[in-house]
Amino acid sequence: MAEKPLPVPRRLPPANGTPEPRKVRFSFAGRQRTAQEGDTIASALAAESVDVLTHSFKYHRPRGILCADGRCPNCMVDVDGRPNVRACVTPVTEGMRVRPQNVWPSMRADLLSLTDRFDRLLPVGFYYKTFIRPRFLWPLYERVLRGAAGLGKVDPKGHPDMHQRRRNLHADVVVIGGGPAGCLAALEAAASGASVVLVDDQADLGGHLRIRTRPIRGDARVDGLSGRAAASSLAHLVAADPRIRHLARATAIGIYEGRLVAVSQGETFIHVRAGQVVAATGAHERPLLFHDNDRPGIMLASAILRLRWLHDVRIGRRVVVVTDDDHGWRQAAELLAAGFEVTGLLDIRAEGSNATSREGAGEVRRAGVEIHHGATVLAARGTSRVTGLSFRTADGVERGIEGDLVALAARPEPVISLLSQEGVQPRWDDRIGDFVPGDLTPGMHTAGHINGPLPDALVLAEGSLVGRVAASAAGHDPRNGSTALPVAHLRAVADALAAVEPRPAVQTPGGRKQFLCVCEDVTVKELQQGVKEGFGSLELMKRYSTVTMGPCQGKMCHGLAARVQALFTGATPAQTGLTTSRPPFQPVSLASLAGPHLARTRRTAMHDRHEALGATWTDMGDWKRPLHYGDVVAECLAVHRAAGLIDVSTLGKLDVQGADAGEFLDWLHPNRFSDLKVGRVRYRAMLDDAGIILDDGAVARLGPERFLVSTTTGNIDAVDQWFGWWLAGGPRRVAVTDVTGQYAAVNLAGPNSREIMQRVTSLDVSREAMPYLAAAQGDVAGVPAIILRIGFVGELGYEIHVPADYGAHLWDALIDAGRDLGLRPFGVEAQRVLRLEKQHAIVGQDTDALSNPIEAGMGWVVKADKPDFIGRDASLVVEARGPRLVLTGIEIIGHDLPAEGASILREGSNTGIGRITSAKWSPMLERGIALGWVDISDATEGNRVTLRLGVGKAGGTTVGRIRTKPFYDPAGERLRA
């Protein structure tokens, strides 16, 4: 275990006059820890001398902080049951429970760390090689492999995270990256009048300046300030500009079509729609290759400085700096300024003529740092934590150098993968030996170190210039009147890049554990073996070895993998190219993508009345409907023997008006409406071009040019769109308005319903004045109403529609009026029973995507004499060939009910002849009844069939008898009463 406290406290005391930060308590691996307010989990653990935060994915090697910047996988931990949280960028909070990942059963005794010892058994592609035979063992292999693989564990019993938020922002210019170039781009764009969103993944603006003490020059706003002071100054300027919206701790995870920038900010997922995008994503250090280069204590130089300056943690004392660039000399000087002892500087480059003039060289030499040019780092020393390095000098002598930290200070690589996702192809720049953004797509701009290792002055100038150009492109007047970068600047950039010393070839000094990809534990050896096996293409190698496929999305290994692959194939890195970058740039939780749970719920005007009656609810689409009020049998019988009242407000309703409204409805339906008399109702079934039933309902003619069309509950949106689609651009003079919400509706049904109606309206509701299929308008309970003499439940009934604001009033009035007449509210379940007694089909329940009206028993709606209607040709074909399956009633003999979807068999055989679509017990008939699709040859009255019971009763059967007429009141006398 790697917890070896150093004798010197790692936490630096607060500066003079600064109050002691508040303490925060949390636990790690079951042990209580103390942090300071403002700490990340990683900085708090580093201060407490915890160097190993987790184990690696494949070999279960101990891993500690590498980047301290949220990019690498080395600090991914489980926080309060949430896996794969990056400890280095996650603020620690009181009571937080942090657990290491990839350890079993514990970090102290991780049995799977044996894989590190037997790595020879796990060569590249070992899955494919090892587990192909014997084939019968694959299920076992799979179980074991699945158990061992994976990153983190999701607790299936955990509570869903309900704190997700979603935001939608709009800006003329979105700047991604809060370093000096990004800040200046934002400030200049805002000064030009543009609205700006500045996205930065750090807590504070300033980028690398926040960990730099050297002064910066090149812009009057920060001239001569130390990097840290300049960062603070830029942050203040941004905060003071009301046109800039700064999103802190926010990562742009993708740029999508139309310059939609997706941003993840903690539990908030943000869509930023941008006029122009400035990518100022900078450049990042990346690892160097040598044996055991993943030991805890081997860190990017910037990570050591980050802990020091941002969290007051000095994670070690004696540092060995390894570099391939002047950048390493600057970082060595910074480490000295930060109070570290730099024991050595190993530069893999030969000593050049400019060795003494390098920035930082003076400080390094003055501090007496042991400097080695042309060094080859061979291996890390130490086991649980680095204690030094073995290296070979330029003249071939193998030596060692001590240090409790190794700072990797390779030249930072431009961060281009976000742009690559957007379609900007990476371009290899021979001058600097790195991939940089290629030709930019419209609306995209770049500024700063993303374009290469530019000097300070050019970074600052470019940020300002690009900000103005982007504002101009977004339609705002730039202060310099230009819409493109000045030629002089472009020339200065070209000159600066030409002067950069090309990056030396990558070193792979040998050893089995030179980790190229720390996410997936892919080593140089494995890549070499892969190339030998024929995987010469980096894209293929990615799939074979999983290099660049881990949670860092290639941030630590993208360029390195291309260079190493090139080394083994003999190609150039330019020829090798990079693997494809895909969103998200940084992992994001599925909960974050899903956003808050805002699924809509629709309630009728009588909702609270049902609630008061103790309704059991059912969801029908978005609607809440009463399934029953506690006694379905009583509800069914009340409708048959007295009266029942059901809320049918959820039925879709369309107000169709216009001189061509009748003809339009004729076109949309197989039957005719243009000849429907005012004050009458007619059934409607709507077909698609293939003659399939889409929806059904009723059409009431309320005036010469006005129809009220009802639809099924779930289909109103689709029907409204269907109507609109057929009207769009056409000459018909028709207006269609969805009035579903305008009308509350009830169905008052049962033999006593007429008498109840007489108590609430002065309209004549007699059979003669308001016969079956009449549509009347008048006051009911003092409210203007539309009354339709129709019914779905087989009894005398009135469907009453009133303005929904009066829905509760109507309900109350009817309940009051019918109390002494046995009126009882009934729910959807009773309605389903009652309609089944009448063999009324429900579209979508008893019909499907193959059902046509002729076979569904409603062939009478198809008026072949009409000149044309949607679905006519298809209907005529069915009519000509005759029905094959028909929807018919089935009386069930016995008490067992078949499940919906259960098979219907020819009696005495196993031959399937159809399926059940609905089955219920009828309290009135005291028997089971059903609807089902049956082969035409078997659908004869009284024919006995075998019914499988289906779901939950597999193997069981019962007997049924075909009934082609309604089970209840087959002549319809009660309905027409």
Next chain:
Amino acid sequence: MSAPTTAAPVRRSALDAVHRTLDGRAGGGAHRHWPLSYGDPDGERRIVTDAIGLAEPGLSDKWVVRGPGALLACSAAGLDPRAGRVTPAPPGGISAWSIAEDEVWLIADAPVPGGPPVTPMDFGPVIAQIEAAGAHATDVSSGWTMLRLAGPRVRDLLEELVPEDLSPEVVPDLGIVQVPMAGCRVILARQDHDGVPGFTLLVWRDEAEHLWDVLNHLGEAYGVRPVGASAVSASAVLSPAAVLSRAEAVAHGDPGSTPAGTR
């Protein structure tokens, strides 16, 4: 035929149960129930100036005019509609919400509970003129619920729900947009008042409670609180200022105020 013997009709908003739960205070004289306040009119006004107030400003009558030439037909009826804009109502008149050339909403003033009797707006003559000009009108008074969000942080809240840009540059005062919001179709008009940003929302009646809940839930982070109609100034746009004054008088002085929604 014997005369019906039912109680006098009471018009209830889609949020009637919500208002009752919150002990909304309103007059019952007009048989239209929605709250003027929830018991603390001054506090509710402060919410509007400091955070966000969410209110149902009233049960107004609404008609939608649709079909080709809807805008022209409304012009012919003297309503002065302008596409994408709210044309405020003259005193006692009808405001026109012009969604597009082929869709205009006509919204009348809402009578104030407990206030002096207000004659319900007679849309008949206007509708007749519109239909004579070839467009078609439908009464949707009950079909749509009006909500009002007002306060300095209102845009922060709407940014969580609305993909469209609602900045004043894109949606100026009295500008209208149709937006999806928490799964609902919403017609939204910017109606700033006295320097306080505000939006008036029209949502389908049956989705109003859902949207109310969502706005309260997500709005908690911005200090959203339900406020009575007297705390929001939608009437400055939707109806004459006198209506607001009446509402304030009722909220402060009418001893006969009763909880909204009670019979």
